[in-house]
Amino acid sequence: MNQSKAIEVKSVSKYFGAYQALKSVSFNIGSNEFFTMLGPSGCGKTTLLRMLAGFESPNSGSILLNGSEVVAIPPHKRRVNTVFQSYALFPHMTLEQNVAYGLENLGWDRARIRNRVGEMLERVHMSQMAKRKPAQLSGGQRQRIALARALAPEPEVLLLDEPLSALDLKLRQAMRDELRTLQRDTGITFVFVTHDQEEALDMSDRIAVLGGGEVQQIGTPTEIYEEPVNRFVADFVGETNFLDVDVVETAAGQATIRTPFGVALTVPATGHAAKGRATLSVRPEKINLGDQAQGVVFEGRITNKNYMGGYTHYTLDVAGTELRASRRNASREGDTIPLGATVPVGFVAGSARVLAA
Amino acid sequence: MTDSVLHVAAEADRVPRVRFWHDLSFWGLLPSRLLMGFALILPIFIIAAVSVATRGAHGGFAWDFNLAGYRQILFNEGWTGELEFTPQYLLIIVRTFLLAGATTLICLLFAVPVAYFISRQPPGRKAALVYLVTLPFWASMILRVYAWMIILGKDGTLPRLLEYLGFPAGTSFMFNDGATLTAMVYTAMPLMVLPVFASIEKLDGTLIEASHDLYGSRWVTLRRVILPLTAPGIVAGAILVFVPSLGAVLEPSLMGGGKQMMMGTLIQLQFGGGRNWPFGAAIAMTLMALVMIVLIFTALRAARREVAL
Numbered sequence: 001m002n003q004s005k006a007i008e009v010k011s012v013s014k015y016f017g018a019y020q021a022l023k024s025v026s027f028n029i030g031s032n033e034f035f036t037m038l039g040p041s042g043c044g045k046t047t048l049l050r051m052l053a054g055f056e057s058p059n060s061g062s063i064l065l066n067g068s069e070v071v072a073i074p075p076h077k078r079r080v081n082t083v084f085q086s087y088a089l090f091p092h093m094t095l096e097q098n099v100a101y102g103l104e105n106l107g108w109d110r111a112r113i114r115n116r117v118g119e120m121l122e123r124v125h126m127s128q129m130a131k132r133k134p135a136q137l138s139g140g141q142r143q144r145i146a147l148a149r150a151l152a153p154e155p156e157v158l159l160l161d162e163p164l165s166a167l168d169l170k171l172r173q174a175m176r177d178e179l180r181t182l183q184r185d186t187g188i189t190f191v192f193v194t195h196d197q198e199e200a201l202d203m204s205d206r207i208a209v210l211g212g213g214e215v216q217q218i219g220t221p222t223e224i225y226e227e228p229v230n231r232f233v234a235d236f237v238g239e240t241n242f243l244d245v246d247v248v249e250t251a252a253g254q255a256t257i258r259t260p261f262g263v264a265l266t267v268p269a270t271g272h273a274a275k276g277r278a279t280l281s282v283r284p285e286k287i288n289l290g291d292q293a294q295g296v297v298f299e300g301r302i303t304n305k306n307y308m309g310g311y312t313h314y315t316l317d318v319a320g321t322e323l324r325a326s327r328r329n330a331s332r333e334g335d336t337i338p339l340g341a342t343v344p345v346g347f348v349a350g351s352a353r354v355l356a357a
Numbered sequence: 358m359t360d361s362v363l364h365v366a367a368e369a370d371r372v373p374r375v376r377f378w379h380d381l382s383f384w385g386l387l388p389s390r391l392l393m394g395f396a397l398i399l400p401i402f403i404i405a406a407v408s409v410a411t412r413g414a415h416g417g418f419a420w421d422f423n424l425a426g427y428r429q430i431l432f433n434e435g436w437t438g439e440l441e442f443t444p445q446y447l448l449i450i451v452r453t454f455l456l457a458g459a460t461t462l463i464c465l466l467f468a469v470p471v472a473y474f475i476s477r478q479p480p481g482r483k484a485a486l487v488y489l490v491t492l493p494f495w496a497s498m499i500l501r502v503y504a505w506m507i508i509l510g511k512d513g514t515l516p517r518l519l520e521y522l523g524f525p526a527g528t529s530f531m532f533n534d535g536a537t538l539t540a541m542v543y544t545a546m547p548l549m550v551l552p553v554f555a556s557i558e559k560l561d562g563t564l565i566e567a568s569h570d571l572y573g574s575r576w577v578t579l580r581r582v583i584l585p586l587t588a589p590g591i592v593a594g595a596i597l598v599f600v601p602s603l604g605a606v607l608e609p610s611l612m613g614g615g616k617q618m619m620m621g622t623l624i625q626l627q628f629g630g631g632r633n634w635p636f637g638a639a640i641a642m643t644l645m646a647l648v649m650i651v652l653i654f655t656a657l658r659a660a661r662r663e664v665a666l
Contacts, residue, residue, distance in 0.1 A: 055566055075569040088567035092585045101581070102571035153572065 005067070006031045006157055006189040007052065012061035014047055021047045023213040024061065029157075029191060030205075034183050036192045038200040039210035040236065045193045048210075049159050052191060053082050066156055076105070081150035082159040085166070087142045089134035095121065095145050096130040102153040120148040123182075140171045147179075151186060158183075160192045164199060176202055197237045201225060209233045225283075229270050231355050234281040241287070241323050243280040247354065250275060255354045261319040265296050269354035279355045286351040287325035289314065290337055293346035300345040302337060316345060401645075408638035416632035426639030446623070450643070453620040456534065456609075457602035460541040464549035464598050465591065467542075472554035473583070490550045498544060502611050505540045506531065509612075532614030540608040545601065549594040556590025557583070592655060600648055620644050 007029040014022040022044045029035045037045040050056040051063060054075030063071050070078055081102065089098050099120050103113045121127045124144035134142055143163060150158055160179075164172045180203050183190045194200055200207050201221040209216045209224060209232070217229045228234035231242065248264070249256040255269035257280060267280065288294055300316035300323060309329070314337070316323040323345070327337075337343055377383050411421040425434070431447060432440040475486045493501055508514045509530040520526045530536055560583065568578040584591070606621035613619075618626070620640060627637025 053566075053570055055569075075566070076572045076574055080570075082567070082570045084563050084567060086561070086563055088561070088563040090564060090567070090582060101568070101573070105572035105574075105577055149571070 004031045005029065006033070006065070007191070008062075008064040008067075009048070010062045010064070012048070012051065012058040012063065014044070014051070014056065015059050021213055022058070025210075025213070025215055026061075027208055027215055027218055029189060031189055032187050034180070034190045034192065034203055034205045036194060036200040036204040036207045037210055038194055038197060038207050038237070039216075040195055043210040044213045045195075045210050046161060049082075049161055049191065049193045052157065053080055053159055054078050079153075079156040080159060081153060081155040081157075082161065083143075083146045083150045083163045085161045085163065087134075087146040087163075089142055089145055089149070091134055094131050094133055095126060095137075098134070098145060099149045099152050102149065106153055116152055120152045123151075124148045139167055140175065143167060143175060147182065151182070151188070155188060157189045157191060160190060162194055163192075164194070165196070172199075179203060201237070209236060211236065226351075227268070227270075227353065228281065228355065231279055231281075234353070234355060239284050239324065239326075241282045241284065243282065243321065243323075245278050245280045245354065247275050247278045257354060260321050261298055265349045267349045267352045267354055270356060274356075280352055281355055282323075282347055282352040284313065284324045284326040285328075287316075287323060287345060287347045289316075289325055289327055289345055290343045292327075293344035295346050295348035295351075297344050297346035299342055301342045302339050305337070305339055318345060404638045404641050407634050408642045410635050410638075412633050412635050416634065418634045423635065426633075426635035426637075427643075429633075429636050430639060430643060446640070449618050449623055450620060450647075452617070453603055453644075454647075456538060456541065456619060457599050457605070459538055460545055460602045461549075461595050461599045463538070463542045464545050465553075465595065467546065468549040468553045468594060469557075469579075469584075469587075469591070472550050472557050475550075475554055476557045476560075487551075487554065490547050490554075493543075494547060498607060499611075501544060502540050502607050505536070505543060505612060509536055509539065531612065532616070534613065534617060537605075537609045537613035537617070537619075540612045541602055541605055544608065545598040548597040548601075552590045552593040552597065553587065554590075556587040556593075560586050589659070592659060596652065596655060599651070603644060603648060 005028045009025060009027050011024045011026050012022055013020065013024050025044070025048065037048060039045045047056060051058055054070070054073065057071055062069055065078065065080065090101065093101070096117055099117045100113050103116055108116070118127070121130055124147055126141065126144055126148065129137070129141070134145065137145065146163070164175055167175060176199060179190070192200075192203065201224070204221055206218060206220055207224050208218045211232045217224060217233045219227070224233065224237055228237065234240050235242070243260060245257040245259055247255045247257050250269065253268060254266055255278070256264065256266045257278065258264050259280065298318060300318040302314050303317050303322075304315035306313040311326050311328055314325045314327065316325060325345070407418055408426050409422055409424060410418040411423040412425065413419055428434070428440070429446070431442060433443040435441060471490075475483055475490075478486060506513070511527065511529040511531070513529075515530060516526075516528045519528060564582055564586070565578055568582045573581065604621045605619055606625055609617065609619045609622050610625075624637045624640050624644075627633045627640065631637070
């Protein structure tokens with residue numbers, strides 16, 4: 001990853017009336033990075049994206065694009081393009097004209113525009129439909145044209161506002177791969193907004209988890225998933241079990257805790273962990289059952305199970321605490337633990353994490 | 358077997374003849390048919406008939422077929438019956454079209470930004486602004502024109518303001534085409550703002566954002582995105598303004614001083630002081646024919662657009 005910064009967001013705040021949508025948010029986005037802003041609706045991610053595009057301006061703070069302040073610069077003078085959630089293709093123009101629109105406004109000459117439009121339509125596999133109107137396209141095809149239109153002017157940054165949310169599941173998966181490939185090929189910085197954690201984990205170089213108008217955590221997908229810094233991140237990204245625990249001793253990045261079912265163990269902790277009440281987060285797939293149980297082992301009773309094909313999700317009762325575990329059905333006989341059975345339950349201490357309560 | 362089937366079919370073919378007065382919808386639609394017949398179609402036929410009648414000696418007309426009304430639009434009949442081409446009425450027709458066209462253009466120039474501005478307001482203010490646009494309709498048309506006479510006339514608001522600012526005193530802006538046009542634009546403006554507003558309101562705001570995002574300035578966005586997508590509203594507004602403007606009577610007679618005539622005032626004059634009903638009717642029919650041509654032309658263009666989309 002290139003170290004130079006494509007975007008610097010510095011203490012940006014935004015109010016809508018009395019409601020504070022963004023609370024002094026700061027972060028940097030590197031050049032050539034696939035950066036995702038992930039969060040529930042109302043977390044401020046779309047507001048941030050609109051600020052990068054120039055459709056909103058912050059009440060305070062500054063936004064730098066490749067080192068220069070852009071807050072006062074109108075959208076049509078920013079070398080930034082957007083793929084809109086609704087695609088926003090111009091209905092009265094052909095696909096060709098849609099893709100050429102930005103290039104014409106930039107004052108490219110005709111021959112260059114024709115070449116670039118051809119190239120972009122080729123790239124998104126839509127060359128045969130150049131003369132059609134957007135109304136004649138399927139959702140996936142509109143998506144491709146929106147991408148081609150936004151990428152054609154070679155922007156410094158491409159903004160994507162939940163572009164996959166309107167597509168069906170299969171198409172969404174294909175488009176994820178396509179987006180990732182496009183980003184690698186073009187080397188353009190992508191800023192992707194989504195509420196879908198799977199999309200974020202799948203595509204991003206780095207993810208910023210936003211919640212309540214603040215950046216909760218920024219990190220690689222692995223860091224976000226495996227080392228969440230707080231309860232919000234652990235809960236929003238992926239499934240997890242929260243256990244109330246007592247921290248009895250802390251060391252650098254470690255905490256010795258007592259679990260509700262009596263076992264004492266030493267696990268990785270976030271910086272803020274102090275002695276006293278805390279939350280332990282254990283992902284369901286980190287919990288092993290039956291003969292696979294290892295690490296800290298105790299006993300639990302299966303109270304519910306959901307067979308998902310590739311996986312089976314179990315709900316366990318461990319000394320009055322409910323735990324969820326998932327197990328990959330590695331063989332045809334994978335799903336063998338019957339409902340109501342009492343089985344050994346275990347997890348490796350290093351795969352759990354203590355969060356500030 | 359076959360016979361009986363054919364027989365039944367033949368029987369079914371013989372649809373019982375319903376007399377039209379047995380049909381309930383006939384009676385239901387009767388009031389509107391009578392209204393259309395007496396208030397719209399009959400007067401047009403009367404005017405068409407009068408236009409080909411003979412001028413009465415003291416006003417009115419006599420039922421003798423005569424094309425003198427139409428001939429008079431282009432030719433002057435001398436004492437000895439020779440025809441001499443006179444462009445004076447043709448010039449009035451041209452003037453009328455120019456003034457109505459100018460009214461339409463000026464209304465459009467003001468209405469598009471106004472409608473755009475209103476459409477971008479929060480809902481409550483939007484409703485209030487739309488109400489304000491329609492507000493002049495609540496006052497009588499003649500009052501509205503008189504209001505402009507008070508503003509532009511001798512010792513009026515505008516001349517006094519200019520005098521106060523150091524311009525020579527006693528200027529009047531009345532009794533010229535500019536004054537007529539001002540009043541025409543003013544009275545027609547809501548008819549343009551409302552349909553344009555309706556179509557801009559329907560316009561997806563993200564398309565405007567997309568245009569800005571793709572380096573389109575405000576002007577480019579207006580020309581390449583907003584105008585093409587709001588064209589139906591603009592065409593509707595233009596027709597609503599242009600067609601009544603062709604028949605304007607009050608504005609040219611009050612604001613223009615009545616000397617510079619438009620087709621409306623010319624028609625009024627022929628039925629009034631001119632006492633030449635057939636000529637007045639002939640001009641009215643000509644005006645109607647010209648309006649029809651304009652409407653058919655725009656309808657054809659709209660149909661072509663539809664196909665293109």
